[in-house]
Amino acid sequence: MSNFYTKNRKFYLSQQKIKPIIEDLENNFQNSGSDAIHSHEEAEQWYDMVLKNAGDICSNFIWPRSEEVDIKGATFKDGIVEWADATKENMKILGDAGYLGGTLPRQYGGLNLPVTINSAIVEMVSQADASLMNLYGLQDIAVTVFKFGTEEQKNRVLPKFCHGEVSGSMALTEPDAGSDLQAVQLKGIEKDGKWYLDGVKRFITNGSGEISLVLARSEKGSKGGRGLSMFLYERYRDDNMIVRRIEDKHGIHGSPTCELQFNMAECELVGKRKFGLIKYVMSLMNGARLGVSAQALGIAQAAYEEAVKYANEREQFGKTIVNIPAVYQMLKNMQAEIETSRLLFYKTATAVDFEDMYERKHSKGENVRQELKQAKSIADILTPLSKFVITEMANKVCYDSVQIHGGCGYMKDFPVERLSRDARITNIYEGTTQLQVVAVLSGLKSNILKNELDDFKSYEVQNLKSEKELIAAFIDEYYKVFESIKSVNNRDFFDYVGNHITEIISIIYRLVLFLPIADKNDEKADLFKFYLYESMSRLNYLIDRIETFKISYGDKIEKLKNDFIN
Amino acid sequence: MKKIVVLAKQVPDTANITGKAMKDDGTINRAVLPAIFNPEDLNALEMALEIKDKIDAEVHVITMGPPRAIDILKHALYMGADKAALITDRKFAAADTLATSYSLSGAIEKIGDVDLVLAGRQAIDGDTAQVGPQVADKIGFNQITYVSKLQEITDDYIIVQRDGETQTEVIKSKFPVLLTVTDEANNPRYSNCLNMLKFFKSNIPSAFSDDERKIAEENGWVIPSYDLESLELDAEKCGLNGSPTKVHKIKSITLTGGNLEMYDNQHTGIHKLIDDIKKDYIEVD
Numbered sequence: 001m002s003n004f005y006t007k008n009r010k011f012y013l014s015q016q017k018i019k020p021i022i023e024d025l026e027n028n029f030q031n032s033g034s035d036a037i038h039s040h041e042e043a044e045q046w047y048d049m050v051l052k053n054a055g056d057i058c059s060n061f062i063w064p065r066s067e068e069v070d071i072k073g074a075t076f077k078d079g080i081v082e083w084a085d086a087t088k089e090n091m092k093i094l095g096d097a098g099y100l101g102g103t104l105p106r107q108y109g110g111l112n113l114p115v116t117i118n119s120a121i122v123e124m125v126s127q128a129d130a131s132l133m134n135l136y137g138l139q140d141i142a143v144t145v146f147k148f149g150t151e152e153q154k155n156r157v158l159p160k161f162c163h164g165e166v167s168g169s170m171a172l173t174e175p176d177a178g179s180d181l182q183a184v185q186l187k188g189i190e191k192d193g194k195w196y197l198d199g200v201k202r203f204i205t206n207g208s209g210e211i212s213l214v215l216a217r218s219e220k221g222s223k224g225g226r227g228l229s230m231f232l233y234e235r236y237r238d239d240n241m242i243v244r245r246i247e248d249k250h251g252i253h254g255s256p257t258c259e260l261q262f263n264m265a266e267c268e269l270v271g272k273r274k275f276g277l278i279k280y281v282m283s284l285m286n287g288a289r290l291g292v293s294a295q296a297l298g299i300a301q302a303a304y305e306e307a308v309k310y311a312n313e314r315e316q317f318g319k320t321i322v323n324i325p326a327v328y329q330m331l332k333n334m335q336a337e338i339e340t341s342r343l344l345f346y347k348t349a350t351a352v353d354f355e356d357m358y359e360r361k362h363s364k365g366e367n368v369r370q371e372l373k374q375a376k377s378i379a380d381i382l383t384p385l386s387k388f389v390i391t392e393m394a395n396k397v398c399y400d401s402v403q404i405h406g407g408c409g410y411m412k413d414f415p416v417e418r419l420s421r422d423a424r425i426t427n428i429y430e431g432t433t434q435l436q437v438v439a440v441l442s443g444l445k446s447n448i449l450k451n452e453l454d455d456f457k458s459y460e461v462q463n464l465k466s467e468k469e470l471i472a473a474f475i476d477e478y479y480k481v482f483e484s485i486k487s488v489n490n491r492d493f494f495d496y497v498g499n500h501i502t503e504i505i506s507i508i509y510r511l512v513l514f515l516p517i518a519d520k521n522d523e524k525a526d527l528f529k530f531y532l533y534e535s536m537s538r539l540n541y542l543i544d545r546i547e548t549f550k551i552s553y554g555d556k557i558e559k560l561k562n563d564f565i566n
Numbered sequence: 567m568k569k570i571v572v573l574a575k576q577v578p579d580t581a582n583i584t585g586k587a588m589k590d591d592g593t594i595n596r597a598v599l600p601a602i603f604n605p606e607d608l609n610a611l612e613m614a615l616e617i618k619d620k621i622d623a624e625v626h627v628i629t630m631g632p633p634r635a636i637d638i639l640k641h642a643l644y645m646g647a648d649k650a651a652l653i654t655d656r657k658f659a660a661a662d663t664l665a666t667s668y669s670l671s672g673a674i675e676k677i678g679d680v681d682l683v684l685a686g687r688q689a690i691d692g693d694t695a696q697v698g699p700q701v702a703d704k705i706g707f708n709q710i711t712y713v714s715k716l717q718e719i720t721d722d723y724i725i726v727q728r729d730g731e732t733q734t735e736v737i738k739s740k741f742p743v744l745l746t747v748t749d750e751a752n753n754p755r756y757s758n759c760l761n762m763l764k765f766f767k768s769n770i771p772s773a774f775s776d777d778e779r780k781i782a783e784e785n786g787w788v789i790p791s792y793d794l795e796s797l798e799l800d801a802e803k804c805g806l807n808g809s810p811t812k813v814h815k816i817k818s819i820t821l822t823g824g825n826l827e828m829y830d831n832q833h834t835g836i837h838k839l840i841d842d843i844k845k846d847y848i849e850v851d
Contacts, residue, residue: 034785
């Protein structure tokens with residue numbers, strides 16, 4: 001029986017150092033009772049079972065249904081949204097097996113898993129059916145309620161999520177507030193001590209779900225992000241929200257994308273008034289971005305496996321096409337990009353785990369202010385960096401996988417046609433690639449990754465000495481280029497080459513993560529070297545390009561837009 | 567509350583053979599075959615759990631086998647069974663269906679007050695389909711074999727569909743009754759993560775040290791194991807002693823393709839085909 005919890009996933013997961021996280025989550029192994037975990041060995045043994053079981057469900061139950069989900073899709077009739085039958089079955093299977101409250105505490109029926117372990121499950125679900133991830137991944141709403149809701153809200157809502165009785169949505173986007181959420185207009189109105197929502201939300205994934213977290217303007221007449229608060233809306237308690245329509249989309253057909261109209265719908269405030277955007281959405285968004293990275297990585301894995309399979313089956317010129325250099329060139333690049341992406345993805349999940357851990361300690365009154373600040377800044381740069389790398393990578397992998405399939409790849413008969421449609425949204429929603437660049441640049445300006453880059457330089461290498469020197473030289477080069485860009489002292493120029501500098505750091509950072517692993521694991525050394533050789537030419541190209549643009553345009557970069565301004 | 571007992575067997579995975587499955591003497595080489603939960607026993611367990619989802623019921627799973635058969639009992643607990651027990655004794659070894667059904671019947675009587683026994687139609691290693699019916703006979707239950715669908719369950723009766731070769735029967739029965747279930751009946755559920763957490767440390771009593779056992783008992787991790795004596799069975803009816811089935815000879819047959827012969831599709835060709843079949847002693851109606 002095939003299982004999506006592969007050796008490869010297991011290997012990269014095992015590279016993450018999550019022991020402190022496990023100890024904190026499991027109350028330093030001091031709990032008692034039949035569901036208590038008493039040691040790292042027990043935790044690892046159980047996580048392994050949880051992952052294997054998920055891999056089995058994804059490979060043998062969900063994946064075979066993904067074509068049907070794509071064809072039928074979610075439907076809308078007389079104001080009612082319905083998931084495809086196969087989607088319903090998928091959610092039921094995952095719910096019955098206990099996966100719908102992955103990171104929520106067990107007191108609510110959750111599994112209390114580290115984000116790192118849960119992220120590996122989300123990746124497998126995405127490989128099996130990308131559109132299912134949108135519904136499955138909306139557990140993030142429950143996590144937000146858990147972090148910021150009242151005890152009463154938590155006790156009411158969280159068990160419902162864990163038992164699969166409800167699904168949810170995060171209702172942020174509006175017709176005139178997409179990337180710029182500060183422009184949100186939907187009103188939150190306080191009347192006689194109760195809150196009501198009034199207005200329209202658009203492009204809301206699973207907006208038809210029973211529970212929505214809604215961003216709304218609670219401060220009448222205000223402008224900008226500080227007039228916004230977060231609200232908890234429960235459809236089973238109030239019926240003054242209607243779904244106006246669902247979108248007819250390019251991909252992820254299993255996931256309904258809704259337009260919602262709130263007509264003075266009763267709701268509850270979540271957390272503190274006016275903190276909606278600046279605190280809660282940021283928290284929600286980081287979780288959602290990690291989820292979309294998982295989604296993209298899963299799609300890429302599926303497209304890559306389809307490409308390998310097809311290349312081994314298809315014969316042309318008297319041989320299987322896998323033997324043709326132009327084909328195995330694409331496959332090799334896919335493999336290197338996927339594995340280094342997975343490394344970056346798990347590392348990012350672990351960074352989020354550390355931030356969460358220090359937040360828990362902080363809220364218990366421990367003095368960890370400094371650690372929390374540091375962990376948060378690392379999670380805040382790695383989350384957009386991952387999304388930048390992985391969602392673009394997934395699109396490229398799908399593109400090449402279609403190419404390897406030739407004409408067949410353009411036909412609906414092969415899964416790669418669907419995969420390439422599903423991948424296309426990942427670098428758009430939850431913040432476009434261009435917005436991820438902005439977030440990464442802000443972290444780079446504060447030199448957030450400095451410690452890790454310094455640590456790499458002092459890493460005592462066993463086998464890959466010359467490779468380490470090469471990477472160290474590129475780190476120096478990166479700092480030089482960054483200073484050089486800043487010296488132009490022009491905001492437009494900085495942003496114009498921002499994607500290049502982000503790509504440079506994304507490659508260097510993956511090399512920094514990969515080398516110590518390849519240094520100790522012979523079976524990874526070849527792939528590491530291949531990735532390094534590919535990276536060197538790419539890095540040199542990007543550095544050259546930045547310098548050329550600096551010399552050719554520099555602070556005159558703005559004139560490049562002149563042809564397009566009406 | 568209805569008390570349900572599911573009979574389960576750990577079998578070599580004949581669908582995923584990883585090496586030479588048959589030893590030179592013609593017996594099964596268990597070392598190269600992964601041990602799994604007999605597939606149709608999973609269907610029986612799923613039916614028990616579906617009944618439990620609908621009415622007040624308690625699901626017991628029992629298996630007879632060596633200590634490593636504990637793995638399938640744990641799997642049953644992960645799926646949602648309430649209790650499990652291992653029937654193990656060297657004296658049970660080499661049992662045929664008669665001796666096996668005798669030992670299992672002893673265990674069912676030990677559990678006591680059982681309303682419903684569910685078993686897979688047959689195991690993929692022996693393929694006899696005899697154990698379920700023989701158990702029913704020994705414990706004095708009515709039996710419905712080849713159950714392909716659970717139609718209705720109440721506290722007073724059960725209605726199931728039974729697949730025959732040429733017809734389907736719908737049968738209503740009072741309790742107690744024993745059913746053997748086919749793979750048509752349902753799709754066995756996956757393990758539940760929280761059940762895995764609760765029971766992954768489960769084992770038979772002798773696997774725990776004295777100190778561990780107390781905690782293990784408090785937490786429900788001890789899976790009771792019964793031997794010949796504790797079930798008060800007659801040694802002469804168990805294991806090899808109680809097994810009248812004697813294998814006379816095992817022949818390993820390899821089917822090889824011979825020369826391909828073409829017949830024309832006229833009368834003469836067809837008559838020649840019939841003659842050749844007769845000549846090769848292949849019987850036809």
